[in-house]
Amino acid sequence: MVDGEGTKGLQESSKLSQLQPIPPRKIIQDFPLADEVDVGHNDGWWDGRISGSLGDDIRVVNFKGSWEQLVYSQEELRRHHKWDYDSEIKELERVTAAETVSGNKGDFQFKPGTLVEGTSGLD
Known part of the structure; x- marks a missing residue:
C-alpha cells in the first residue's frame, strides 16, 4: 500500500500494546472443537x-464478544498466539523476543523493517 501520491508506504501510529510480531505460519491440518484460532477475515485477523x-x-467459528458464527476453510485459520512482551510467542512454536525486537519490557522497540500486525490489545 502506498500514500495518496503513490510515492511512499503508508504509515500509521499505534500503541505498543496493539502491535505484535507476525506469528510463525504453521499449516494445521485439523482444528479440533473448542480450539482457539485467528481467522483471516475483512483484511485482518480475528480471535475466535x-x-x-x-x-x-x-470449520464453524464463534468470535469473541459476539454471538456470530461463520464458516471458514482451514486455510483461512491459524492457531491463536498470545505475544508475551517478556519473552516469546507461546503455543506450538517459540520465537524469542531477541529474534524480532530489541530492548526489554521497559523500552520495548521493534527493529526498523520488522513486519508486525495490529491487534485490538484486548487479548
Missing part, C-alpha cells in the same frame, strides 16, 4: 473459537 465442523476442511 472452533464451535463445529462441516466436513473435512470446513
Whole structure:
C-alpha cells in the first residue's frame, strides 16, 4: 500500500500494546472443537473459537464478544498466539523476543523493517 501520491508506504501510529510480531505460519491440518484460532477475515485477523465442523476442511467459528458464527476453510485459520512482551510467542512454536525486537519490557522497540500486525490489545 502506498500514500495518496503513490510515492511512499503508508504509515500509521499505534500503541505498543496493539502491535505484535507476525506469528510463525504453521499449516494445521485439523482444528479440533473448542480450539482457539485467528481467522483471516475483512483484511485482518480475528480471535475466535472452533464451535463445529462441516466436513473435512470446513470449520464453524464463534468470535469473541459476539454471538456470530461463520464458516471458514482451514486455510483461512491459524492457531491463536498470545505475544508475551517478556519473552516469546507461546503455543506450538517459540520465537524469542531477541529474534524480532530489541530492548526489554521497559523500552520495548521493534527493529526498523520488522513486519508486525495490529491487534485490538484486548487479548
